Amino acid sequence: xxxxxxxxxxxxxxxxxxxxxRRPQALTMLGISKSNFHNKINxxxxxxxxTLGANSKGYFKHEVTAVLIAMATDKSQEEIKALxxxxxxxxxxxxx
Numbered sequence: 486x487x488x489x490x491x492x493x494x495x496x497x498x499x500x501x502x503x504x505x506x507r508r509p510q511a512l513t514m515l516g517i518s519k520s521n522f523h524n525k526i527n528x529x530x531x532x533x534x535x536t537l538g539a540n541s542k543g544y545f546k547h548e549v550t551a552v553l554i555a556m557a558t559d560k561s562q563e564e565i566k567a568l569x570x571x572x573x574x575x576x577x578x579x580x581x
Contacts, residue, residue, distance in 0.1 A: 503579070505535070505543035514549055515556075529566045532573055548572045 506514075512522055515531075525531040531552055534542035551572060555565050 504546040505537065506546045506549065507543050508534075510546075511544045511549050515553060528562075529569055530562060532569050535576075545572075545576075 508519070508522070512519065515522065517525070522531065526533055532544065532548045534544055537543050548569075551568060552565060555568050560568070
C-alpha cells in the first residue's frame with residue numbers, strides 16, 4: 486500500500502509503507518545534533534515524536550524526509566512550519 490503525503494508548496498513524498506525510525510536514525514538523516522533536533526521540534530520545524538510504548542518514541546520516516554526535502558530546497562522557516570503543521574494534521578487521517 487502506498488501513502489501519498491501532500492505538503493505545502495508541491496513537496497510530495499510517497500512511501501511504500503509507513504516506517505518508524507528512532508531518534509539516532511533521524512539525527513543521522515538530518516545531520517544535526519540532539520540539542521538542535523529538539524530545538525527544531527520545540528520551534529515547530531520538525532514533527533514531534535509518536536509514542537510507541539511507555540518509554541519508547543519514534544518518528545515517521547516520511548515526515549523526516551519531507552522536512553529534509555524542504556530544508557534542501559531552501560524553504561523558509563515559515564514554510565517549514567506550515568509543512569510540519571500539515572504533516573501533524575495528516576497523522577489524524579492515516580488510518581482513514
